[in-house]
Amino acid sequence: MSEFVMPSLGADMQSGKLVEWVVKAGSRVRKGDVIAVVETHKGAFEIDIFEDGEISELCAAAGDVVPVGGLLARFTRPNEAPAVAPSSQPARAPAPVAAKAPEPAFAMPPVPEVARMAPQPPAPPAPAVGQRPKVTPAARRRAAELGIDPEQLEGTGIDGSVTLADVEAAPPPVKPAVSPPPAKPRRGFDPEQMREGIAAAMSLSKREIPHYYLSTTIDMGPALAWLEKFNGQLPPERRLLPAVLLLKATALALGEVPRLNGFWIDGHFRPSGGVHIGWAIALRGGGLIAPAIHDVDRMKLPELMEALRDLVGRARAGGLRSSEMTDPSFTVTSLGDRGVDSVTPVIYPPQVAIAGFGRIAERPWVVDGQVTVRPLLVASLGADHRASDGHIGGLFIAAIERLLLDPDRL
Known part of the structure; x- marks a missing residue:
């Protein structure tokens, strides 16, 4: 028997409210199946299970507020012996033996003969068992x-x-009471609560994590020329954005420098099992969320573009899954579309690094001893000095620049 607990959907989450179960006891589930909806200050999230099995018991009810790590359900893995289910019929106790009524202490006086002989009004005969009573037409x-x-x-x-x-x-x-329809999970978010959550996480980050920062300026001319040629063969709805090149270059750079792809937990660095990059998304009405795109290093650019569009759409509509919130191993924040030249990002714990990208802008640049105008991008890294140092960070930044200068490798 295994336990499924309330996942942590961010460093700022303390508990979640179970809105509804999508499964019931006895349901068979596969890895990635949605089994419940949980609401936090960031909105409602679909909770997906992390392995195959059969739900044995639901341990929390809709409406319960469950702390992170609190028990939600028990399930049985395919190779586990199922738990012995208690019988639905309670054991019957032996029938009690009727005790003989005690003799009364005092004898009742005899009933007068007149009273016994008094006539009683006849009771209407009850219909026979199984016979419907007669009803007059009126x-x-x-x-x-x-x-x-x-x-x-x-x-x-x-x-x-x-x-x-x-x-x-x-x-x-008596008319039966009409139960109100079950409340639908809130798909939006509370901006004030989200700001409090972000403030708590970032305060923890700046208080606990010894940040160091690196940045470099990258000539995006080769990347943009490659992108224009690639998009020229595609309809508008399938064309790639520069953000996809940044994501893929970051993922491949993390493959070369895995020390930045993981978590700082219990005083030790724990590498991630995959390159799962959290993409920072600004929500309408305020607030920020950074769900993960999984295995970015293995995706082809068109596939990554579709994944990014889907993630941003679901994040703003309130349709994210718990797995997209629990396992980002690195975060990328890009503020170029906001006109920002450069970003000094803050690490989202328990991650150990974050990359920031500003806008691509034409500026003077020296090429072969000549000053020319080139489309330039400032790439920044914020990293945890407990897990790495400037040498490791420098290798990472250099890898991103090298990949963007040679976009065919993406």
């Missing part, structure tokens, strides 16, 4: 008008039949 019509089931009434007419008077005297039917 009573049936009136019962239909009042919404009463006449066959549930006790008749006072001949042979126990239900009369019009019985229907008129019956209490009005």
Whole structure:
């Protein structure tokens, strides 16, 4: 038996509210299946399970606020023996033996003969078991008008039949309470709570992490020329954006310098099992979120472009999955479309590094001893000095520049 707990959807998350279950006990699930919806101050997230199995028990109910690491459900892996389910029928206790009634301490006085002989009004005979009671036509019509089931009434007419008077005297039917429809998970977010969460995470980062910063200026001329040629063969909806080149170059550089791709946990660096890059997305109405695109280094550029469009759309619509929030191993923030020349990024714990890119702008640049105008980009790195140093960071920045100068390698 294995346990599925409330995942941490960010360093600033303390607990989450279970909005709804998508599965039930006995459901078979596969890795990546959505099993629940959880709401945090960043909005509602679909919680997906991390391996195959069968849900054995749901341990939290809709509406419960569960702390990070708190038990949500138990499940059985394919090779595990299922837990012995308790019987749905409780064990029956032996029937009690009727005790003999004790003799009364005092004898009751005899009932007078007159009282015993007093005539009693005859009770209307009850209909036989399985026999429907008789209902007079007038009573049936009136019962239909009042919404009463006449066959549930006790008749006072001949042979126990239900009369019009019985229907008129019956209490009005009680309408069943209509339960309000279940609340749909909130797909938006609370800007004030999100700002508090971001402030808590960034304060922790600047307080706990010894940052060091590096930056370089990259000539984007070769990359933009390659991009123009590539996009010329595609319809507008499938064309690539420069951001995709930055993402892919970052992912390949992390493959060369894996010391920056991982987490600082319990005083040690733990490398990530894949290059899962969190892309910082500004949300409408304020706020910021950085869900992951998985295995960026293995994606071809058109596939990566589709993944980026999908991620941004779902982030702003409130349709992200928990796996996209729990395992970004590195973050990229790009503010070029906001007119920013350069970025000095802050690490999102427990990650150990973050890259920032400014806008691509034409500036004077020296080429072969001559001053010329080139499209330039400032790339920055913020890294954790506990996990790496300037030498490692320098190798990473140099790898990004080398890849962007030779875009065919992307």
